[in-house]
Amino acid sequence: MKKILYVILHGSVNKNRYFNVMDTWGKYVDCLFYSDHEDKEKNIIKVSDRKDYWGLEEKHINMFKILSAEYLNYDWYFFCDDDTFVNTKKMTEFLDECDTNCVYGCLINCYPNMKDLFYHSGGAGVLIHRKILDIVSKNINTKNTNFADVTLGIFLKENKITMKHDDRFHSEMPFSYGLKFNDAANNITFHHIKTKEEMVNLMNNV
Numbered sequence: 001m002k003k004i005l006y007v008i009l010h011g012s013v014n015k016n017r018y019f020n021v022m023d024t025w026g027k028y029v030d031c032l033f034y035s036d037h038e039d040k041e042k043n044i045i046k047v048s049d050r051k052d053y054w055g056l057e058e059k060h061i062n063m064f065k066i067l068s069a070e071y072l073n074y075d076w077y078f079f080c081d082d083d084t085f086v087n088t089k090k091m092t093e094f095l096d097e098c099d100t101n102c103v104y105g106c107l108i109n110c111y112p113n114m115k116d117l118f119y120h121s122g123g124a125g126v127l128i129h130r131k132i133l134d135i136v137s138k139n140i141n142t143k144n145t146n147f148a149d150v151t152l153g154i155f156l157k158e159n160k161i162t163m164k165h166d167d168r169f170h171s172e173m174p175f176s177y178g179l180k181f182n183d184a185a186n187n188i189t190f191h192h193i194k195t196k197e198e199m200v201n202l203m204n205n206v
Contacts, residue, residue: 119153
């Protein structure tokens with residue numbers, strides 16, 4: 001079976017979201033949180049002092065470098081937010097479809113400064129193989145976009161790494177797509193799942 005590490009963006013301003021994840025889908029898989037604070041017992045790594053939204057680019061880049069230095073015993077790495085729900089059963093099935101030379105997620109083009117740029121939504125999650133992680137960690141640098149997912153998208157485009165879209169990754173809640181919580185079994189992620197109740201409802205339907 002392919003080994004996957006779930007790498008989760010977290011912040012001290014929303015500490016409850018750690019439990020939202022770890023009491024539901026995160027309970028059954030390997031998770032590593034990166035944040036503005038550290039708690040080794042909870043697998044939370046401090047990668048930046050910044051607590052504000054605009055520190056995300058810095059956190060993401062720093063986390064790539066830490067993973068490449070200390071966590072290379074996985075085949076795949078899935079980056080998402082602490083308000084992302086992940087159907088890990090469907091993810092495990094999905095890995096068998098994946099090309100190790102490609103990066104997967106939900107492609108969007110919402111960055112106003114580069115309207116032709118398609119990049120993976122960070123909230124919907126980004127799936128990267130170990131060999132691409134190594135390339136990114138050694139070469140990525142700050143683009144001053146203020147958005148971690150945009151910066152990654154620019155890097156992948158510049159380095160001609162194929163970005164693939166899959167409709168089972170979602171950057172919003174189920175109702176935004178005309179779906180319900182009981183549609184979770186056929187999908188991989190939903191974003192903006194901010195409460196424990198919502199996480200539990202999705203978990204109960206996979």
